[in-house]
Amino acid sequence: MLDVIGLRYHPATAPAPVLADVSLQLTVGSPALVAGRSGSGKTTLLEVICGLAEADAGRFLWQGEALSSRQRRWLCGLVFQFPERHFLGLTVGQELKLGQRRLTAEKAEAVLEQVGLGNLSLQQAPERLSGGQQRRLALAVQLVRDARVLLLDEPTAGLDWTVREEVLQLIADLAKERALLVVTHEPELFRGVVERGWRLEQGTLRPLEAIHSGSLR
Template sequence: MLYLKNLTYHPPATPTAILKSINLELAPQQLGLVIGPSGSGKSTLLEILAGLAEKTAGNLLWRDQELTPEHLQQLAGLVFQFPERHFCGGTILEELRLGHPELGSGRVKEALTEVALDHIPLQTSPQSMSGGQQRRLALAVQLIRQPHLLLLDEPTAGLDWSMRRQLVNLLAKLKNHWTLLIVTHDAGELLSIADRCWTLDRGELQSVEPATLKAKAEQPQSVA
């Protein structure tokens, strides 16, 4: 279980806190969805959970263990928005083994099978793959590290409706084995697979039922 208790992030250079007394609980094998506009603090929240930034105050725990940034770097795997821009390997195999040259073929195949890319030759260039395949590869890069928590920043951004649907189906499958926390400005199809939802606005987090957001999204828009 992931616990955030009164988590605050207030860098000295900013007049107000970017994250204000955040409280959040997410159980194993659940998918949590944090929805908010640009500038609301979503990406900052993921950076703290990934151990890339350090909270100013509050508590961050996995089960009953207080987590340091070093713990979080081992516990969590972060998939950035547009992760394909960060690929460095010339082939799928090179990308998966970056920083992990000791990984055997079994671990590589297992990670690719999880994201339904095991049919693509390992010598394929990541840059030659479709947008949807690139997002799957970015997930495999994190899964091969075997984290407990998967963090995703706007995973459906820039994908067409077909690729979005395929990715949503994949994420629904992954939560059978992992805990997932996704941040997005547009929940869209992700609402159908979310177990927990929150809205984040100007650093303040509010819990909301997924069914409530889904019903609201399905309401016909009035025409002026």
């Protein structure tokens, strides 16, 4: 369980805090969601949680133990909205092995199978994959790292409906053994997948109502 308590983030270039006294709890097996408009601070929230940006105030606890920024970078796996922009490997195999020198071909293939890319060659170039395959590869990278907290930034953006449904099912499956947080401007797409949610407005969170049925507001 990851607890985020009293998080505040106010960059010098912003007239007001991007995040102000934000608190939330992420539990294994209970995927959560933060909704908000573009520019509301959703991506910033993920970057601060995973230690890529330094909070001005706040505490982070994993199973009740305080975490430093470095520890959060190991614990959390962040998948950006357009993960293909962050791929560094020339092949799928190289991408999976970044920072994982002892990764065997058998382990890499098993992880690809887990995310629905079992037929993909390790020699395939990531830029030649479809959008849905690139999202799955980005998730596979985090599974190789054994990230205990998955942070997903607009994971269905730009995907057609068929691929979107497949990615949603994958998210539901991955959340069974990990804490998982999705940020999105389309919360209605995650009905039936995500159990709890908040809306981020003016730097603060409020509960997202009717997440299982009816309109999300």
